[in-house]
Amino acid sequence: MTGPDVRQSDPGTWLLDRIDAREHSLTCQIEQTQAEIDTLTARLGELSEQVEHLRISRKTLLSLAEEDPAPAEPLPTVPDHPAYQQILTVFDEAGGSLRARDLAAAMDLPLTQNVIQNVRAKLKRLAGRGILVETEPGLFTQPRP
The missing domain is CATH 1.20.5 (Single alpha-helices involved in coiled-coils or other helix-helix interfaces)
Structure with a gap:
């Protein structure tokens, strides 16, 4: 053992x-x-x-x-002077793009350099407010919705 x-x-x-x-x-x-x-x-x-x-x-x-819904962009305001209303009326009737000289002729204004410059200044002011669009230098049209 x-x-x-x-x-x-x-x-x-x-x-x-x-x-x-x-x-x-x-x-x-x-x-x-x-x-x-x-x-x-x-x-x-x-x-x-x-x-x-x-x-x-x-x-x-x-x-x-x-x-709070998203704020809508304010609509552009047209200056009070009647010439601006007349310009927009011509654009509505023309339905296309216009230059200052063409617009002055459509508004039955004398085609002097001073008048064309005044019309161009008004077109630039409307373009600056978003009421018109300058598609190329000197050529303006209404924006498409």
């Missing part, structure tokens, strides 16, 4: 040692699992916060869109 068998000499100690080893192994697994749960819980909190921020942003944008 070889030496005495440990299991046979004290079976209670051997079982208690096995229970202690198993308990230690399970405790380590519990701690590891709890650490993973803590990490996942923190990540879940971060993701939930990001989703909540998006929901708040959406809600804010929708409420702003409902309460």
Whole structure:
């Protein structure tokens, strides 16, 4: 015979040692699992916060869109002088582009340099207000809607 068998000499100690080893192994697994749960819980909190921020942003944008429509561009105003009304009438009848000389002739004005320059200045003023468009230097037309 070889030496005495440990299991046979004290079976209670051997079982208690096995229970202690198993308990230690399970405790380590519990701690590891709890650490993973803590990490996942923190990540879940971060993701939930990001989703909540998006929901708040959406809600804010929708409420702003409902309460205050986008401001419309103000319509251009025609100067009060009757010559401007006459110019626009000629443009409506012509239906195309005109130069200052052509407009002066259509308005039955004398075709002097001074008159043509005054008409050109009025055309430039209307173009500056967005009522007419200067498609090329000296050529004016009404903008298309």
